[in-house]
Amino acid sequence: MSQRTSVISMANSILIVGGGTAGWMTALYLSHKLSSNVNISLVESQDIGTVGVGEGSTPYLKQYFEALNIDEAQWMQATDATYKSGIRFDDWSHESGYESYFHPFFNAFDKKPAEMFFYNCGLRRRGFDADANPDNYFTAAYIAEQFKSPKLINPQDTYVDYAYHFDATKLGHFLRDKAKANGVKHHIANVTSVGTDPSGQIKSVMTDTGLKLTGNLFIDCSGFKSLLTQKTLKREFTSYQDTLFNDAAVAIQTPPDTPHKFKTQTRSKALKNGWMWQIPLTSRWGNGYVYSSRHTTALHAEHELKAELGLAPDADVQVRHLNMKVGRVSEHWSGNCIAIGLSQGFIEPLEATALMLVQFAIQNLSEILETGNFSNVDIRHYNSEMNRLFDGVKDYVSLHYLLNTRKDSQYWIDAREEIQVSENLKFLIKAWDRGEDFEAALKKVESELVYLRPSWYCILSGMGRHPERLQATSKAGPVKISKDYCNRITQKYFSDNIVL
Numbered sequence: 001m002s003q004r005t006s007v008i009s010m011a012n013s014i015l016i017v018g019g020g021t022a023g024w025m026t027a028l029y030l031s032h033k034l035s036s037n038v039n040i041s042l043v044e045s046q047d048i049g050t051v052g053v054g055e056g057s058t059p060y061l062k063q064y065f066e067a068l069n070i071d072e073a074q075w076m077q078a079t080d081a082t083y084k085s086g087i088r089f090d091d092w093s094h095e096s097g098y099e100s101y102f103h104p105f106f107n108a109f110d111k112k113p114a115e116m117f118f119y120n121c122g123l124r125r126r127g128f129d130a131d132a133n134p135d136n137y138f139t140a141a142y143i144a145e146q147f148k149s150p151k152l153i154n155p156q157d158t159y160v161d162y163a164y165h166f167d168a169t170k171l172g173h174f175l176r177d178k179a180k181a182n183g184v185k186h187h188i189a190n191v192t193s194v195g196t197d198p199s200g201q202i203k204s205v206m207t208d209t210g211l212k213l214t215g216n217l218f219i220d221c222s223g224f225k226s227l228l229t230q231k232t233l234k235r236e237f238t239s240y241q242d243t244l245f246n247d248a249a250v251a252i253q254t255p256p257d258t259p260h261k262f263k264t265q266t267r268s269k270a271l272k273n274g275w276m277w278q279i280p281l282t283s284r285w286g287n288g289y290v291y292s293s294r295h296t297t298a299l300h301a302e303h304e305l306k307a308e309l310g311l312a313p314d315a316d317v318q319v320r321h322l323n324m325k326v327g328r329v330s331e332h333w334s335g336n337c338i339a340i341g342l343s344q345g346f347i348e349p350l351e352a353t354a355l356m357l358v359q360f361a362i363q364n365l366s367e368i369l370e371t372g373n374f375s376n377v378d379i380r381h382y383n384s385e386m387n388r389l390f391d392g393v394k395d396y397v398s399l400h401y402l403l404n405t406r407k408d409s410q411y412w413i414d415a416r417e418e419i420q421v422s423e424n425l426k427f428l429i430k431a432w433d434r435g436e437d438f439e440a441a442l443k444k445v446e447s448e449l450v451y452l453r454p455s456w457y458c459i460l461s462g463m464g465r466h467p468e469r470l471q472a473t474s475k476a477g478p479v480k481i482s483k484d485y486c487n488r489i490t491q492k493y494f495s496d497n498i499v500l
């Protein structure tokens with residue numbers, strides 16, 4: 001029997017191990033997309049629980065729900081979700097005029113002012129005094145600043161990218177209920193051992209309730225434990241720690257403001273040994289501090305976060321401390337086992353990309369399974385695509401650290417001077433710094449990048465990566481025109497309803 005046919009006949013009984021966001025997103029998606037002859041089961045431990053964080057998305061999440069015909073209002077209301085226009089980065093740079101910038105999600109209105117921004121960036125990086133703060137050229141920054149929603153008053157007007165914030169636990173429950181209604185079998189038990197055959201295929205998992213769960217395709221969504229992929233199959237893990245230092249986080253939830261008026265943005269503020277997130281939900285704030293345990297202790301980090309939130313060091317609030325394993329496996333799909341979620345890897349939460357990678361993994365897998373006609377070539381392709389996506393996101397995230405200009409703690413100095421920089425990043429930064437054709441540079445490495453052109457300009461210019469000495473110029477694009485335009489568009493087209 002050829003390899004091709006043996007793989008095909010395997011995918012009619014799928015067991016998912018782990019019921020965090022990754023597990024239930026996978027279960028729901030596959031139960032919609034695959035034939036009803038495919039049995040899907042999920043086993044999760046109630047004792048271990050889920051990671052319970054992960055409350056910001058990228059715009060791709062919209063497509064996930066659209067693909068399942070789930071109404072935005074329905075899932076948003078069930079998860080206390082709010083809209084997200086982008087991310088505000090505060091205090092990452094101490095360059096005058098560039099202490100804060102907004103990484104926007106883009107929309108069709110931005111086309112004209114964005115061209116002025118790219119042009120002004122070109123002037124400034126060649127040493128001319130042109131305004132190049134992205135805040136002045138993208139409507140998303142205005143939408144957030146004016147407490148508006150990234151939803152159009154009239155949806156027919158144009159195309160707008162936006163993302164979401166949501167309660168991670170409630171999202172998990174929403175997905176679980178939908179998946180179960182769609183026929184996914186649910187087991188609550190602790191997996192105690194995993195059975196393999198001599199060729200390294202997984203045969204079954206055993207639980208503490210005496211169950212022996214079998215399947216011919218196993219999806220490892222067991223979180224950082226990576227029970228099947230790393231623990232059982234011993235798949236190689238490539239750490240990103242020489243590039244991304246942060247390996248721990250502390251999270252604290254705080255009550256909503258009264259009245260609960262918030263900007264439709266994630267705030268990412270640089271602190272002494274990392275950065276903090278502030279995420280608005282309809283019911284509360286999600287806050288956290290992502291830091292390097294080499295540079296500070298969990299207790300210091302907790303106190304620093306509490307101080308930022310206006311809480312006393314001994315304030316009686318629920319505090320969650322988490323460790324993060326930063327990196328990825330090389331073989332996300334190995335034999336009859338596919339790792340999805342934290343079990344396959346994680347690139348710290350800056351830019352909120354983890355669920356986007358989960359979604360890409362699920363969609364790629366589903367497309368392959370749907371054809372019912374795949375081979376080892378497809379598996380190799382799947383793995384190299386997942387590696388490209390992980391490494392591409394890692395590059396963009398690491399650039400925040402590399403570009404920081406803070407000198408006030410060893411952490412920020414190390415983050416700038418000690419991190420391993422990929423060849424692609426070195427190449428792009430060199431082109432930027434030398435005032436070379438940046439468009440051509442982006443084009444050259446395009447196939448390995450995950451982020452698009454505007455995001456590269458926004459981060460490089462937003463963090464103030466420009467020459468110190470600037471000459472006056474009369475050629476700069478008139479920033480006032482762009483600001484007036486963004487203001488006008490925001491007021492005319494975007495809704496005041498920040499909550500559904």
Ligand SMILES: Cc1cc2nc3c(=O)[nH]c(=O)nc-3n(C[C@H](O)[C@H](O)[C@H](O)COP(=O)(O)OP(=O)(O)OC[C@H]3O[C@@H](n4cnc5c(N)ncnc54)[C@H](O)[C@@H]3O)c2cc1C
Pocket residue numbers: 017018019020021022023043044045046048049050051052053054055056057168189190191192221222223224225227249288290322323324340341342343349352353354355356
């Ligand atoms: C500090 C922090 C902030 C983050 N912020 C974001 C963000 O803003 N945006 C974003 O997209 N992502 C974010 N993430 C990542 C996001 O939280 C995860 O990608 C997402 O929650 C998916 O996690 P998971 O399902 O892979 O793992 P988990 O939630 O850990 O789920 C693992 C599952 O496996 C089960 N399990 C484990 N062992 C066993 C066993 N022996 N038997 C049975 N079941 C078992 C657990 O019970 C659980 O159900 C963040 C992560 C961290 C650490």
